Amino acid sequence: QVQLVESGGGVVQPGGSLRLSCAASGFTFSSYGMHWVRQAPGKGLEWVAFIRYDGSNKYYADSVKGRFTISRDNSKNTLYLQMNSLRAEDTAVYYCAKDLAVAVSLGPFDYWGQGTLVTVSS
Amino acid sequence: EIVMTQSPATLSVSPGERATLSCRASQSVSSNLAWYQQKPGQAPRLLIYGASTRATGIPARFSGSGSGTEFTLTISSLQSEDFAVYYCQQYNNWPPTWTFGQGTKVEIK
Numbered sequence: 001q002v003q004l005v006e007s008g009g010g011v012v013q014p015g016g017s018l019r020l021s022c023a024a025s026g027f028t029f030s031s032y033g034m035h036w037v038r039q040a041p042g043k044g045l046e047w048v049a050f051i052r053y054d055g056s057n058k059y060y061a062d063s064v065k066g067r068f069t070i071s072r073d074n075s076k077n078t079l080y081l082q083m084n085s086l087r088a089e090d091t092a093v094y095y096c097a098k099d100l101a102v103a104v105s106l107g108p109f110d111y112w113g114q115g116t117l118v119t120v121s122s
Numbered sequence: 123e124i125v126m127t128q129s130p131a132t133l134s135v136s137p138g139e140r141a142t143l144s145c146r147a148s149q150s151v152s153s154n155l156a157w158y159q160q161k162p163g164q165a166p167r168l169l170i171y172g173a174s175t176r177a178t179g180i181p182a183r184f185s186g187s188g189s190g191t192e193f194t195l196t197i198s199s200l201q202s203e204d205f206a207v208y209y210c211q212q213y214n215n216w217p218p219t220w221t222f223g224q225g226t227k228v229e230i231k
Contacts, residue, residue, distance in 0.1 A: 035220070045166065045209055047220040059218050095165055106218050108156035108211065110177060112165035
């Protein structure tokens, strides 16, 4: 069965950095695009970043562009999100999510991890 | 930027009744529209994609319709496990961005 397990969340001061990881299993990781989506406490869902199945293309929400970097290691079945210059408004649960279709760069997300909480506070 | 607007914000429904949720896009997204269900403390779950195709394992009481800018999620007979927040999402534009609506909370009447 498909499993996505996020890790790396925690408390960080404004301006600090954090790297999130998402360990994938139960599917051919190297064949699917992957996403990060976040949800601020009590708020709705916000797409953050996408990486193509082979890592060749990456896209970001305007709110994180230039501060966050998505990457993947297909040999380790792991997705990453490097977050720099963190702000209070980046406080959220961060989910990794898998594309529904193989090797498609535009589609819905069929599996989600349980999320990891990032709190930006002094 | 495509903006997704859901209505109502909260829907109060009795078990066994029909629930109708709406989602409007600020410009056409064709049929590139998905619906997700989220329960407290859980990750979202994909219900519908392509505006009307049920995802694997989703009960037939969930149905989606619409195209262009107007979409509807219908739950034909609400079960206790259906009380949750529902989000629509577009995945149409290029370069790719994925935009969610603000959500509709379906609560017990």
